[in-house]
């Protein structure tokens with residue numbers, strides 16, 4: 001099954017909650033996501049059984065990779081039960097999770113035992129003051145590093161670490177992060193700060209282009225380009241010239257990759273989005289709750305994907321930036 005631009009459906013990101021224990025300023029700024037913010041009520045969230053049924057339908061339509069995300073996925077109670085249900089589905093070739101790492105030290109072993117294959121951990125600095133300013137809840141770096149080590153020890157590796165770089169905030173952290181993760185054989189990926197949602201007040205001047213980041217690293221630790229692991233990989237990969245270690249850049253602002261975008265996203269309340277910058281989702285929860293058959297559910301997915309023509313990042317402009325958009329914490333990145 002392909003969309004209007006010839007792109008097959010291969011990956012699915014499932015958000016399991018819109019809540020988070022961090023308030024990263026680029027994602028859930030506390031002025032917006034404060035005490036009075038109306039998070040989804042429990043009854044609106046898809047149950048684990050509903051998620052598993054949906055994932056099965058997506059797998060039948062060609063999805064091979066599943067990533068659980070949020071909000072913070074590990075704040076959803078008993079997530080390991082969902083992991084076990086998804087790991088048991090035939091056709092799921094890769095099952096991973098993106099987390100802020102805060103609860104990983106406690107949960108890595110159970111997640112691995114439930115069948116999780118790998119994790120991606122987000123960490124924006126090794127400097128406590130910088131990190132606290134970015135997560136805005138004063139969360140210490142050491143606790144995230146502990147989570148990463150626990151995940152590695154549990155066999156959830158190789159661990160990928162995502163670092164969002166925002167000009168004026170954490171550029172100084174780029175080289176220390178590169179050195180640290182290189183020494184541990186963990187893959188660091190720099191993510192250009194994106195204009196997802198509206199609440200972060202994104203400005204182009206705050207984006208540090210991947211080119212600039214790579215040049216800064218290359219000056220200290222020379223890099224050699226690596227070929228993609230598979231067609232459509234979103235990260236451009238590099239290895240260090242003098243030995244082991246890999247870094248990547250996800251340059252969605254300066255080098256958009258919409259042409260290879262094979263990814264669907266489902267929010268915690270069962271809205272299907274065909275683009276990270278989608279204006280509105282397609283409700284799948286009703287179909288999951290009104291007796292719709294599996295065949296009809298698959299037909300619904302096909303009917304959305306086959307007419308998809310999204311390429312927001314390639315078209316990014318003042319006009320598109322002004323459009324209404326879903327928040328990152330809602331869609332899961």
Ligand code: SAM
Nearest residue numbers: 027070071072098099100122162193194332333
């Ligand atoms: N809470 C988990 C975490 O932080 O890893 C999973 C959800 S989070 C929305 C997924 C990823 O999106 C994280 O790596 C985060 O750094 C990234 N992200 C959030 N807002 C972003 C933005 N405005 N630009 C680029 N990346 C962003």
Ligand code: SF4
Nearest residue numbers: 020022024027071100
């Ligand atoms: Fe939470 Fe992840 Fe968003 Fe940070 S990036 S606020 S950890 S959902």
Ligand code: SF4
Nearest residue numbers: 258261275276312313
């Ligand atoms: Fe895919 Fe939309 Fe991102 Fe382009 S902007 S790569 S279509 S999610």
